[in-house]
Amino acid sequence: MSEQRGSTSTPERGHPSDPSNPGFFGRITRFFRQVAAEMRKVVWPTRSQLITYTAVVIVFVLVFSFMVLGFDLGIAKLTSTVFGG
Secondary structure, eight states, X not given: OOOOTTXXXXXXXXXXXXXXXXXXXXXXXXXXXXXXXXXXXXXXOOHHHHHHHHXXXXXXXXXXXXXXXXXXXXXXXXXXXXXXX
16 A cells, blocks of 8 residues: 555555454464563573672662661751751
8 A cells, every 4th residue: 555645544454354464362462472582582690690680789779778868867957957946
């Protein structure tokens, strides 16, 4: 199908019995097959890499938690001093 310039018609869809146009359940099945194919391409980390990455994340979260705690206590002290609480 060729589109003409300025054409406002929508492209035609195939007939429901057309094998190149799967139905609802066919599309769902194709989706899960594609998901499985993509999951086979994933490079999974080794056990030691997983432990290292997990430790890095935990340390990062702890450091930033203490930073936020420090800022929070500092702002609370500053507010208490300014407003006399």
